[in-house]
Amino acid sequence: MKRSSAGTRRPGRCAALLATASVVLALAAPVAEAAGTGGPGAGAADTAGRPSSPDACAAARSSLTASLDTLVTRHGIPGVAAELTDPRCGRWDTARGVADRETGRPMRAEDRFRIGSVTKTFTATVVLQLVAEGRIALDAPVERYLPGLIRGGDGHGYDGRTITVRQLLQHTSGLPDYTAALVQLPVEQWRFRHAEPRELIATALKIPPPEKKWHYSTTNYLLAGLIVEKVTGHGVESEVTRRILRPLGLGDTYWPGDSTRIRGSHSHSYFSATDEPDAPLADGTEWNMTFGGAGGALVSTPADVNRFFRALFGGKLLPARQLAEMKRTVPADPGRLWPGARYGLGLIASPLECGGWWWGHGGTVPGGHRALGAVGPGGRSIALALTAVPSTEQAEADYRATAETAFCAPTGDHQLKETS
Template sequence: MSINLSGQNRSTLDADADADADADAGQERPGLRKVLEEIVDSGITGITLRVHDERGEWVGSAGVSELGGAAKPPVDGYVRIGSSTKTFIAALVLRLVAEGRVELDAPVAGCLPGFGVDGRITVRMLLQHTSGIFNFTGEYYEDGTVVAGIPATTAGKEWVDNRFRTYRPAELVRLALSRPARFEPGADWSYSNTNYVLARLLIEQVTGRSVTEEMRRLILGPLGLSGTAVPTTGTEIAEPHAHAYYRYEDAGEERTVDVTSLNPSWISSGGDMISTSRDLHTFISALVSGRLLPAELLAEMCTPHPTPIPGMGYGLGVFVQDTGRGGTVITHNGGAAGHAALMYSTPDGSRTLTGTLNYVDDAALSHAMAFQQATQRLVDEVFCDGPADPARRAG
């Protein structure tokens, strides 16, 4: 994997020095510092946070970068951003809509012949998760039924042993389309990584260039996102970075392995990108403030479709979350095998929260609840001026 570091604002040593300064500055935001420590206490290995609001920029970190070490995670470190990738892909498709190369309500099959995509499925349905197409990473039904996806998503030792295998986007799509659809196109909502791999193939078909080239042309280049990359099949992640881990059982013995290096082709454009909290802030603030898209397309992107998730609607590549305190935030977080990214903004871009996490992943998703609770605490602190509990706010 190649990442252009020539445009970075800081060297690794400068970043380390700034991390110390940020930690000191964090004393001025005791609520944020407290939430970070609570998140680490819940079992997360390390976390970094970047907040931009009317008080300026605040950056801090807690926990450790590596198991057994003492150093905190680097505040400008690289991280696998998982499903936050979907917002980048959706923005790229909408940029192509603005250029007249793609139509939101055009059938996908017209641009991608040969896959057997249902002729009723439109580009909008892909970005909105209303296509009904089977999720190649596996489907979980309301009655408890689980239908497995590709081998790379099998938990435990098999996942560890397969983490360097290369999957082609067309291979993932064909597997998904060989399975029964979850529902008729447009009839419901269900999160499916397949939608965004199809979006990738669509981008490449209509432009004649790779998704990496188009991402650089329309998103990364214009915004100066020198710390963001589309690794496709590249296995490494640039320094500095915190380490990601996976825990599994082998022959009755529990093992924990470093999985920072892996081949992200198993998730493809459903979640393969690498970025930093600084770049995520630049991206989400530019996106919602209208620097990337015409007003009408931005409005389409941020218009929520109902989902089964309480307090959450889904637009085109973004969740629209009700804060529960009279406001909304535009967001799309993501997790990828021991790495995770946070990305939130007010609808006008005046306040953002971005962050990175490293943790020990496992088949039981042991940290899922801690992650959800952590994000809600952060939303309360950053977008609602503190937690709802008056006793905690006083602390």
Template sequence: MKRVRQALVTATAALAVVAAPTAAAAEPKDELRRELDGVVAAHAVGALAEVRDGRRVWRGGSGVAALGTARAVPVDGRFRAGSITKTFLATVVLQLVDAGRLRLDDPVEAWLPGVVPDGRRVTVRHLLNHTSGLYDVLRTLPMPPAAEFYDNRWRTWTAEELVARALANPPTFEPPGAAYSYSNTGYVLLGQIITAVTGRSYGEEIERRIIRPLTLRGTSLPGASPWIRGPHPRGYVPAPPGSPARLLDYTEMNPSVMGAGGEMISTTRDLNRFFAALLGGRLLPDRLLDEMKTPGTETKKYGLGLAWRDTPCGITVYGNDGDAMAYQAYSFSSLDGRYQVTVAITPAFRGDPDDAVEAFVDKAICG
């Protein structure tokens, strides 16, 4: 889910968490190690990354796996991947398009009658590329230091509840397609559309269409389960006012609040493997991969669940980033699959880490 970190950083500008760098688990590249240590020193409790350059693979960790310990971050650890879930979901939607079971220009009304006001004008394409104008449900949810945020930690949210919260607000712009405005609401609706088309949940479809075929052993969609199975660093959010600590361990939480737009748990290996398969044409035909890479507006490098950025050495990389409150993840690959980088951090809320992580991505891609 996007924009979580901005809200939390504002609430915790004075945090001072010290995280010491750890050794990489594989043969180190000194430049990458220093860059990852820099991300942690400025913004994180811990970080882990996998960088691929052809057949060469570097995996590294920095910081600590849990505050108050010297335990190293597991370089094969799992983490909440946030909005990278959207790329998996969009891939399933496009596979259904390829099978003729759905069209990108189908109105939402055709699949979810009466759910979206004026749903005949909002299409599947609009939902995928964030040009629907539908109000973002994230803006309706409490964030620290609001007491309701902590009270909701174990609450199970339904897609219907999340959509209703969002659509109680007017659109951010009209008509649909006129502008770009990031909306998690659109992806909650896409999850419902997948169910309407297939008779199965979006989680089941992602599992059978992507996770199992690609052997992504560390990837799962937990639904309402609060646990992260297997090795993983602990994740934190700003603690409530008056707490003795400045950060609260928020590793276990009910991820249904993120739903189809962000509930996934994964690993650096699995995300690199997924994006290599996607961009290499193993999951979608060329015509639909081209659609995925087509921006919805001229002002934003975001297509159908896929983002991209230019690096200083002229290589364009494609992927996505995700914010899951106590975890943040970034995964990008070159089109030819030669260069790949995935990095995940447990933020310390000392500022927005995007610039520091993007510098790491640039170093990984450009050397």
């Protein structure tokens, strides 16, 4: 990958990718806050997206395009795609760079890609639907649904009787992330291998507990997926498909299962196999994502991700009470998410420099795909797809600036051309 001279090279290899794959970037309206937690509230400024001139929509589109071009030309990301929706400007999508470095095929906005931890928001939504139906209690212990599964762990004292469903979704369970063990293995030992959730959970329980109260851990979402299966009699994949994908018409979003390939038109993904400066990019498109499961396995498109988050925040998937619970946040580790970010139940809230907050989630998969789906002030939403992870501090900063551009560029009455 082309390295930026403006920043120090970020950690490479699958170890670094898995760290961010479990963690992610990640996302509008005022939030219902847990007492005493601070953060986004009813008084949050809503300055982004206010009209400024008849040509403001075109200017906002141009600004976002320039930000995407920076990722490709300055930082060597092979391909990027985005869909932006604004109540004043309609829906617009774009793609820059290439989807396949070998053939040179241009990136397309409709290309499928792996969305990684954005999957967590889908899983959390189903859990909260079951809460609304009275089939799951947020503050019930995990033991109620999965008796005996969380116990001990090589003397570490993990106990499902003291961990609640809410804590799983909020990453305050105190459970470690099983990916910390995977990164110690050569990637080829697990890249194409089927992984069972209980196997990965057992691996996590052998790891010492995290030092901080809030600790991002995909282990939590594997457990949430098993709880969904326990109370419904169906796998979380079936429930997400039945409750979200089909009703919303998300026809390009699916669970890949054991297939290492992505169906239909898709972008390839790329990663640095070593930590050496200017290491060549390897193609990481083919991967068995059962290791991500309910916390990271979905394949989608920017359009489908965008539609999902707009439906979620538009009240089409959850009753108001459960959506408010989803948006009750706790402080997150500033070293793991964006500065000032907070975490709800499968949602991240991140402050904007122009005022207000964006809400949603992001994800990174070991093979290199990165995703972001977010809703911000004024009803604007964005979905981003990258075919490689930014590899320097400056590249990461410019990636984050792309989200700021999407939400903070003012818009006017001029309508963007709707995509078909």
